[in-house]
Amino acid sequence: MDSEAVTPLEDVRSRMARACEAARREPSDVTLIAVSKTHPAVAIVPLIEAGQRVFGENRVQEAQAKWPALRARYPAIELHLIGQLQSNKADEAVALFDCLHSLDRPSLAQALAKAMERQGRQVPCFIQVNIGGEAQKGGCAIGDLPDFIASVRETCIPVAGLMCIPPADIEPAPFFALLARLAADNGLAGLSMGMSDDFETAIMLGATHVRVGSALFGERV
Numbered sequence: 001m002d003s004e005a006v007t008p009l010e011d012v013r014s015r016m017a018r019a020c021e022a023a024r025r026e027p028s029d030v031t032l033i034a035v036s037k038t039h040p041a042v043a044i045v046p047l048i049e050a051g052q053r054v055f056g057e058n059r060v061q062e063a064q065a066k067w068p069a070l071r072a073r074y075p076a077i078e079l080h081l082i083g084q085l086q087s088n089k090a091d092e093a094v095a096l097f098d099c100l101h102s103l104d105r106p107s108l109a110q111a112l113a114k115a116m117e118r119q120g121r122q123v124p125c126f127i128q129v130n131i132g133g134e135a136q137k138g139g140c141a142i143g144d145l146p147d148f149i150a151s152v153r154e155t156c157i158p159v160a161g162l163m164c165i166p167p168a169d170i171e172p173a174p175f176f177a178l179l180a181r182l183a184a185d186n187g188l189a190g191l192s193m194g195m196s197d198d199f200e201t202a203i204m205l206g207a208t209h210v211r212v213g214s215a216l217f218g219e220r221v
C-alpha cells in the first residue's frame with residue numbers, strides 16, 4: 001500500500017476542516033461520528049488506531065455483539081446510537097451507549113428516563129425531528145416539537161440537541177437550515193445532521209455532530 005495515500009478518515013477530516021474554515025467555525029466544534037453499522041471489528045480497528053474515538057451504530061443488538069470486546073481493548077471509545085430505538089430496548093441502550101440520537105416520542109422518553117434512573121446513568125439524547133414530514137420516517141413532528149422538548153426537560157434525560165435525516169434525493173440544505181432554526185428557537189445547542197453525501201453542507205449550516213458511514217468504510221456490506 002502506498003504510504004502517501006490519503007486514507008478515507010484523513011479525507012473526511014480534511015473536508016470537515018475546510019467546511020469549518022469556510023463557515024468560520026472551529027473544527028473542534030464539530031464531532032465526527034464514524035458510522036460502523038454492518039462493518040466488522042477488523043474494519044473498525046484501523047480507524048481507532050488512527051485516532052478516531054466516536055462511533056455510531058444503528059442497532060442495539062449489533063452493537064452489543066461488536067463493541068464490548070473493542071472497548072475492552074480501547075477504553076476511550078464513545079458509542080452513539082443513531083438508529084430507531086424500541087422502548088423495550090431502553091435498558092440495554094442506556095447501558096451500552098454514551099449518546100442516543102433517536103428520541104422521538106413520549107413513550108420512549110419515559111422508558112429511557114426510567115432506565116437512566118435505575119442505572120444511575122445519564123445518557124445525553126438528541127431529539128429526532130421528522131424534518132421532511134415523511135410518513136415512513138421516525139422523528140417527532142415539527143408541530144409537536146415544543147411540547148415534546150418541554151416534556152423531556154421534565155425528566156432526568158439530558159437533551160443534547162436536535163437530529164434529522166432529510167428526505168432522500170432532494171437538496172438537504174433547506175432541511176438542515178430548518179433544523180438549526182428549530183434548535184435555536186428551543187434553546188438547544190446540539191445539531192446532529194449530515195451524512196456521507198452532505199456533511200459539508202450540514203457543517204456550513206451549523207451541524208455539531210456529523211454521522212458519516214460509507215465515506216469512511218465504503219459501501220455497506
Ligand SMILES: *Cc1c(COP(=O)(O)O)cnc(C)c1O
Nearest residue numbers: 035058082195196211212213214
Ligand atoms: C447509516 C446512517 C448514517 C450514515 O450514512 P452514510 O450515508 O453511509 O454516511 C447516518 N445517519 C443515520 C441515522 C444512519 O442510519
